[in-house]
Amino acid sequence: MLFLIVEDDKQIRNFINFSLKSQNYDCMEASTGKEAMNIIATQNISMIILDLGLPDMDGIDIIKTVRGFSDIPIIVVSSRDQDNEKVEALDAGADDYLTKPFSIKEFLARIRVVFRHKGNSRTEAPKIYKVADLEIDLEKHIVLLEGKEVHFTPMEYNVLTLLVKNAGKVLTHNYILKEVWGSYIESDMQSLRVFMANIRRKLEKSPAKPRYILTEVGIGYRFADE
Numbered sequence: 001m002l003f004l005i006v007e008d009d010k011q012i013r014n015f016i017n018f019s020l021k022s023q024n025y026d027c028m029e030a031s032t033g034k035e036a037m038n039i040i041a042t043q044n045i046s047m048i049i050l051d052l053g054l055p056d057m058d059g060i061d062i063i064k065t066v067r068g069f070s071d072i073p074i075i076v077v078s079s080r081d082q083d084n085e086k087v088e089a090l091d092a093g094a095d096d097y098l099t100k101p102f103s104i105k106e107f108l109a110r111i112r113v114v115f116r117h118k119g120n121s122r123t124e125a126p127k128i129y130k131v132a133d134l135e136i137d138l139e140k141h142i143v144l145l146e147g148k149e150v151h152f153t154p155m156e157y158n159v160l161t162l163l164v165k166n167a168g169k170v171l172t173h174n175y176i177l178k179e180v181w182g183s184y185i186e187s188d189m190q191s192l193r194v195f196m197a198n199i200r201r202k203l204e205k206s207p208a209k210p211r212y213i214l215t216e217v218g219i220g221y222r223f224a225d226e
Contacts, residue, residue, distance in 0.1 A: 007051040
């Protein structure tokens with residue numbers, strides 16, 4: 001696998017490079033957006049590790065451009081820690097977002113999750129999802145928790161299956177609303193919160209400490225993938 005590290009800070013670039021090579025990944029580096037786009041256009045890149053604050057262009061523009069022609073996995077690593085900037089990157093097509101500084105252990109774990117998600121999306125989707133004590137049969141529209149069937153309304157079921165099919169990936173409020181409701185307006189946000197609360201009440205032993213549906217504060221939700 002060949003990784004492209006797009007980062008203008010040499011020390012951080014070296015840190016990421018070392019982390020990846022410790023797992024026997026090959027790496028290429030770019031310190032500007034223009035250099036990165038040239039490499040993406042000419043090399044068979046397996047994943048892009050992208051800083052947003054580049055000297056010649058914004059990383060968000062790179063994400064949007066790449067998503068116009070490729071589904072190469074993109075993990076953003078940035079010092080920008082505002083929720084709206086994370087949401088913008090994820091909505092533009094980034095697969096994940098890490099805020100600097102971050103640990104090697106977390107960084108490598110995020111990479112594994114993204115590859116696992118991408119790998120599942122390229123093969124026939126499983127008809128039955130199992131996570132811990134939860135089992136969802138997509139053909140029969142049956143949800144079992146500890147072997148007992150749990151009833152969901154059609155809309156609750158649609159929200160739940162969207163999260164499950166994207167297990168391990170952060171889905172923004174905007175994305176969920178567009179996928180399930182078909183549109184996005186601010187007034188729908190409260191509806192989404194109500195649906196999530198109902199789903200959690202039916203699934204979680206302790207809704208305050210969820211096992212399955214995790215909240216990414218100010219951004220959206222993520223379904224546990226293991």
